[in-house]
Amino acid sequence: MALAVAVVVAIGTAATRGSGAMETCTNSPRILFAEPCEQIDQDEEARIEHAGTPPRRVPRKCREAFSRFGDIEIFEDEQEFVDDTFNGKGSHYAYTAADIAAYGKEAETLEPVVAALLAENKRLVTKVAVFGSQKPVIEGLLLSLGATKIVTVEYNALTLDHSRIRTVQGNRLPEDVGRVRLAVLVDALQHDGLGRYGDPVCPDADLLTMDHVLQRASYALVSVPTGRDAVVWNAHRIYGEHRLPLLLQGWEVQTSQAFTSPILNRTVFLLRKPSPTL
Numbered sequence: 001m002a003l004a005v006a007v008v009v010a011i012g013t014a015a016t017r018g019s020g021a022m023e024t025c026t027n028s029p030r031i032l033f034a035e036p037c038e039q040i041d042q043d044e045e046a047r048i049e050h051a052g053t054p055p056r057r058v059p060r061k062c063r064e065a066f067s068r069f070g071d072i073e074i075f076e077d078e079q080e081f082v083d084d085t086f087n088g089k090g091s092h093y094a095y096t097a098a099d100i101a102a103y104g105k106e107a108e109t110l111e112p113v114v115a116a117l118l119a120e121n122k123r124l125v126t127k128v129a130v131f132g133s134q135k136p137v138i139e140g141l142l143l144s145l146g147a148t149k150i151v152t153v154e155y156n157a158l159t160l161d162h163s164r165i166r167t168v169q170g171n172r173l174p175e176d177v178g179r180v181r182l183a184v185l186v187d188a189l190q191h192d193g194l195g196r197y198g199d200p201v202c203p204d205a206d207l208l209t210m211d212h213v214l215q216r217a218s219y220a221l222v223s224v225p226t227g228r229d230a231v232v233w234n235a236h237r238i239y240g241e242h243r244l245p246l247l248l249q250g251w252e253v254q255t256s257q258a259f260t261s262p263i264l265n266r267t268v269f270l271l272r273k274p275s276p277t278l
């Protein structure tokens with residue numbers, strides 16, 4: 001059970017490239033692994049293979065934390081392996097204001113449940129943070145709903161050329177952004193910490209991101225795959241009875257809507273930070 005003891009470490013050196021905002025793994029009660037595996041895994045094959053690209057297998061020392069000591073099944077199937085770092089080169093997508101508007105118009109087709117939920121809760125769409133974004137579908141939708149300011153946080157380089165959007169490379173909101181009314185995490189958390197985007201391998205990166213969001217946002221709209229708990233290396237996690245409660249810990253669920261698809265069932269949650277009791 002040695003893994004259950006979390007160790008506080010300075011993380012600044014963990015990033016393989018990019019931002020200075022990589023406070024990926026810090027101490028927290030339900031966090032099994034307090035540092036990225038690649039840091040403690042230096043003598044292992046997985047680390048050697050990694051070198052800025054995703055490891056093809058779950059690093060051995062992280063296995064128990066990813067499976068939560070056997071509660072969560074780990075699948076390692078070559079067909080599910082994704083290298084979104086493009087062999088370590090990284091990506092840089094750029095979109096104009098017209099592109100963003102065009103993607104926004106597609107949101108109802110691409111993300112019908114999210115689009116409906118946001119339209120019903122338009123009052124929350126003021127200052128918004130978007131976590132994880134390669135195509136500005138959500139940003140376009142938020143602008144059409146009247147967002148006053150959008151801060152998009154993305155691991156890879158991203159240019160969104162719009163006066164109301166600021167992009168930040170990394171996985172945390174910078175201090176100077178202050179608080180936001182709403183954070184939107186659509187298909188973002190399930191990838192966090194699997195190395196797929198060149199991010200440090202970190203079994204609890206998703207939980208740590210949610211803790212960060214809880215600090216900075218009053219509401220969160222979260223869409224994740226749901227079903228039987230699993231880690232499908234390195235494509236995504238599936239949240240079930242074991243991990244879903246950990247992900248939502250500290251939040252109040254306002255609404256949730258499950259929707260099925262042939263490949264992956266997902267659930268969209270609208271979460272609210274509980275107000276302090278007086």
Ligand SMILES: *[C@@H]1O[C@H](CO)[C@@H](O)[C@H](O)[C@H]1NC(C)=O
Binds near residue numbers: 264
């Ligand atoms: C999705 O949910 C439906 C209905 O609950 C279920 O029958 C199906 O097996 C699920 N699909 C996957 C891929 O888990």
